[in-house]
Amino acid sequence: MLTRRPLLAASLAVPVIAALSGRALAQGAPSEATPGASSPGNANPAQALPVEETSSMQRPADAFLAIDLQNDFMPGGALAVAHGDEVVSVVNLLASAFSNVVLTQDWHPADHVSFAANHPGRKPFETMTLPYGEQTLWPVHCVQGSPGAELYAGLKPTIKRARAIVRKGQNPAIDSYSAFVEADHKTKTGLAGYLRELGVTRVYCCGLATDYCVAWSALDARAAGFEVALIDDASRAIDRNGSLAAAWQQLRAAGVMRVGVEEVLRG
Ligand code: VGL
Ligand code: ZN
Secondary structure, rough: OOOOOOOOOOOOOHHHHHOOOOHHHHHHHHOOOOOOOOOOOOOHHHHHHHHHOOOOOOOOOOOEEEOOEEEEOOOOOOOOOOOOOHHHHHHHHHHHHOOOOEEEEOOOOOOOOOOOOOOOOOOOOEEEOOOEEEEEOOOOOOOOOOOHOOOHHHHHHHHHOOOOOOOOOHHHHOOOOOEEHHHHHHHOOOHHHHHHHHOOOEEEEEEOOOHHHHHHHHHHHOOOOOOOEEEEEEEEEEOOHHHHHHHHHHHHHHHHEEHHHHHHHHH
């Protein structure tokens, strides 16, 4: 049987949170302590132990995967995604509802093949053909160890809950939008195996950008055999040259569910 734990983060000023925190309060009243219940011979010794709300697994077969919520993808960053910062509070709330929280960081060496600056005469957002296929050239972003590559400071509660942080795009010769498989469609990050070993069967993806790293991660999660949902209102897109519509077409065809924050929190 699935048991839903009351939500812990109830402080956000959006209607869904207000509604859920009301429910959490209604469910959260602890039953009266029974003095002496822990004495030997008690019929139900388990009852005597105070149950820590946060100590048991929340949604053990689910993983919450928050993609690339890094400074360079936030407004003002090197590869800013418009309104990227708007997802942060809702990501913190979502993370509080899962025990299997995984974050990703785009984590490129300075000589990375996806940077236009590393191809003389080429400009950001042009494409070029590489041994593994077409590659969009990007402004220099998320260079390993740089401030732009750091996880956005507003994510502190999520970072605290994260079981793992996957860093991708480290091979100078291969890009990796996906948290699971690099752009050569061969090199794996190990995330699918990690999630499988935890007993995860369903992956909820969100973050930046919907049409690149979130979409590719969701598609590869499907290909790895997971049930997958993309949380649309906890993600924001780059959306150049119809990239968002094209991504959704592929996502739909692959069986990735498009869901909203409210229905994820409802379980
Ligand atoms: C991303 C372009 C290049 C992303 C990463 O996180 O969506 N997009 N690198
Ligand atoms: Zn990148």
